[in-house]
Amino acid sequence: MEGETLPADQDVPRDDNKPRECECNAEDGSLVSMDWFPDDLLEQILACLPFADLVRAGVVCTRWRRIINSETFRKKLLHGVSHRPWFVLHGFLGQPACAYDPVHNVWCELKLPRFEFSLYSSILGFASSTGLICVYGKSEGGIGQLCVCNPLTRICRHIAPAPSVESQLFATLAISVSRTTPSYRVSLVTSKIPPGIQVGYELSIHLYDSETRMWKTCMTEYMRIWRCCNESAICDGVLYFLIISPSTASRENRYGLVMYDLSGRCSNDLLASFVPVPRPHGYGRLMNMKEKLVLVMDIDRYNGVGIWVLNGREWREIARSPDDYFPGLGSNAWLRSCGLNDLIYIWSGDGHDHPSPYIATFDMNQKQWSRNNLATVPSQDYKGFCFEPQLDIVP
Amino acid sequence: MSSSPPPSSAAASPSCPKKMIALRSSDGETFEIEEAAALQSKTLENMIDEDCAGTPIPLPNVTGKILAKVVEFCSKHAEPGVDDESLRAWDAEFVNVEQATVFDYILAANFLEIPTLLNLTCNVVADMIRGKTPDEIRKFFNIKSIFSPEEEEEVRRENHWAFE
Numbered sequence: 001m002e003g004e005t006l007p008a009d010q011d012v013p014r015d016d017n018k019p020r021e022c023e024c025n026a027e028d029g030s031l032v033s034m035d036w037f038p039d040d041l042l043e044q045i046l047a048c049l050p051f052a053d054l055v056r057a058g059v060v061c062t063r064w065r066r067i068i069n070s071e072t073f074r075k076k077l078l079h080g081v082s083h084r085p086w087f088v089l090h091g092f093l094g095q096p097a098c099a100y101d102p103v104h105n106v107w108c109e110l111k112l113p114r115f116e117f118s119l120y121s122s123i124l125g126f127a128s129s130t131g132l133i134c135v136y137g138k139s140e141g142g143i144g145q146l147c148v149c150n151p152l153t154r155i156c157r158h159i160a161p162a163p164s165v166e167s168q169l170f171a172t173l174a175i176s177v178s179r180t181t182p183s184y185r186v187s188l189v190t191s192k193i194p195p196g197i198q199v200g201y202e203l204s205i206h207l208y209d210s211e212t213r214m215w216k217t218c219m220t221e222y223m224r225i226w227r228c229c230n231e232s233a234i235c236d237g238v239l240y241f242l243i244i245s246p247s248t249a250s251r252e253n254r255y256g257l258v259m260y261d262l263s264g265r266c267s268n269d270l271l272a273s274f275v276p277v278p279r280p281h282g283y284g285r286l287m288n289m290k291e292k293l294v295l296v297m298d299i300d301r302y303n304g305v306g307i308w309v310l311n312g313r314e315w316r317e318i319a320r321s322p323d324d325y326f327p328g329l330g331s332n333a334w335l336r337s338c339g340l341n342d343l344i345y346i347w348s349g350d351g352h353d354h355p356s357p358y359i360a361t362f363d364m365n366q367k368q369w370s371r372n373n374l375a376t377v378p379s380q381d382y383k384g385f386c387f388e389p390q391l392d393i394v395p
Numbered sequence: 396m397s398s399s400p401p402p403s404s405a406a407a408s409p410s411c412p413k414k415m416i417a418l419r420s421s422d423g424e425t426f427e428i429e430e431a432a433a434l435q436s437k438t439l440e441n442m443i444d445e446d447c448a449g450t451p452i453p454l455p456n457v458t459g460k461i462l463a464k465v466v467e468f469c470s471k472h473a474e475p476g477v478d479d480e481s482l483r484a485w486d487a488e489f490v491n492v493e494q495a496t497v498f499d500y501i502l503a504a505n506f507l508e509i510p511t512l513l514n515l516t517c518n519v520v521a522d523m524i525r526g527k528t529p530d531e532i533r534k535f536f537n538i539k540s541i542f543s544p545e546e547e548e549e550v551r552r553e554n555h556w557a558f559e
Contacts, residue, residue, distance in 0.1 A: 034498070034536060034538075036502065037501070037502070037505075038505070041501065041502075041505050041517075044513065044517050045501075045517045045520045045521050045524075046521070046524075047517075048517050048518045048520075048521035049521050049524060049525060050525070053521075053524060053525050053526065053527075056527070056528060056529050056532070057524060057529075057532065059529045059550050060529050060532050060533055060538060061533070061538050061539075061541060061542070062541055062542055062543075062546065065542075065546075065550065
């Protein structure tokens with residue numbers, strides 16, 4: 001509601017010597033000023049901006065900064081955002097990242113802190129959650145590096161790597177951001193071949209807590225036939241990860257899920273918690289959807305993609321992709337997926353470096369599938385992740 | 396579209412399905428608008444309910460030039476049977492005007508509480524902001540940064556990347 005009194009006749013030329021904020025000139029010389037806009041109007045304009053622009057708008061002037069940082073404005077913004085997390089295609093090692101904002105249906109370039117990751121010669125693990133992304137990589141000299149970062153504000157924290165992490169062979173990373181306190185936890189599961197041992201792997205679970213700023217090695221176990229692979233997720237205080245038995249010729253139970261209670265409340269016998277994946281040949285993607293563990297996996301090579309939720313020790317199928325979404329994934333095909341809150345993003349390729357031209361989304365709440373064109377995105381690095389843009393989360 | 400309405404114009408006779416509302420701009424021009432179109436404005440809706448029958452509703456914050464366009468907008472949006480796509484195209488043409496006029500539309504839409512026009516015009520202004528660096532935004536809107544030195548330091552620290 002208009003609270004200010006405006007001059008009755010806006011066509012009268014103003015005194016040009018008086019400095020004004022936020023003006024623009026009309027053709028007939030009269031000056032119209034954004035100065036006259038009441039706060040709630042300015043708020044409404046700023047609320048139309050995609051996130052990346054919003055962050056820039058916050059440094060324009062005192063008034064804009066005040067509005068953007070205000071509680072009411074943030075609540076208005078995040079109301080839509082948190083259920084529709086961004087999807088980002090990242091190129092850490094040199095290329096810029098492209099982010100898809102589903103609320104505004106717009107792709108924008110996201111300048112991730114490349115200078116931080118320039119030390120990394122390879123990325124071994126990657127995780128993302130509310131507001132933060134976490135990268136684990138190796139530098140040229142073979143030293144393990146771990147970095148947690150807010151991609152919007154580009155504030156990074158390098159976390160001293162967990163003890164004896166440098167020589168790990170297989171690793172998977174997960175991050176869990178607390179919604180109640182400004183803290184997060186990073187889990188790193190590693191499998192390495194212990195020196196002098198011919199068969200089997202040593203699996204370790206390391207946990208970093210941002211409140212104590214310390215790493216803790218939760219467990220180390222020798223496993224004769226299993227090792228971790230690339231998927232893990234933390235849901236409701238429990239770490240879930242996929243393990244693979246590379247030498248199982250029959251491919252039955254080649255992949256399985258195990259879980260580890262991070263609070264240490266229950267006795268943690270990993271293999272006792274083993275749950276086979278719904279499709280024995282399949283390799284799935286794990287994600288935390290509102291503290292439930294969700295698995296996305298191809299149903300079989302020719303039948304599309306399924307989505308399962310873990311209930312206790314059993315998988316419950318909740319959705320299947322429409323027939324024309326993932327036709328003929330083929331023998332070399334790959335499937336990638338990520339998700340957060342209510343949205344799951346899935347994309348695939350035929351293995352000859354021809355990713356499909358669109359990305360599929362599944363809304364868990366509305367049980368709806370949809371497709372969006374990737375046509376505007378430069379087809380380069382298709383490692384993607386989801387995150388919920390948050391300005392005030394600090395690593 | 397301006398005319399002097401006869402005194403009883405606002406009283407709808409039972410046989411006349413379209414009730415016309417009279418509006419008077421800040422500079423004395425009078426406009427007629429169909430009730431259905433007027434109801435797009437929450438402000439007008441309240442005033443109509445209060446039964447200002449007969450007399451034109453005074454709008455001291457809106458000039459005749461802008462009010463004419465607002466009436467045009469509301470009438471178009473009250474038209475039945477217009478498909479979404481042509482309405483969107485019409486809207487795009489409607490706001491294809493100089494900045495100052497867009498600002499006038501925003502203020503009018505805000506005062507009259509017309510959500511459709513407000514949403515449309517806010518997006519237009521937001522588009523002017525999109526993609527610009529903070530410096531470009533300041534130049535474009537002629538904003539003189541008035542951060543205090545301490546604030547400026549704090550903002551620079553928090554958002555150093557935005558200044559690149």
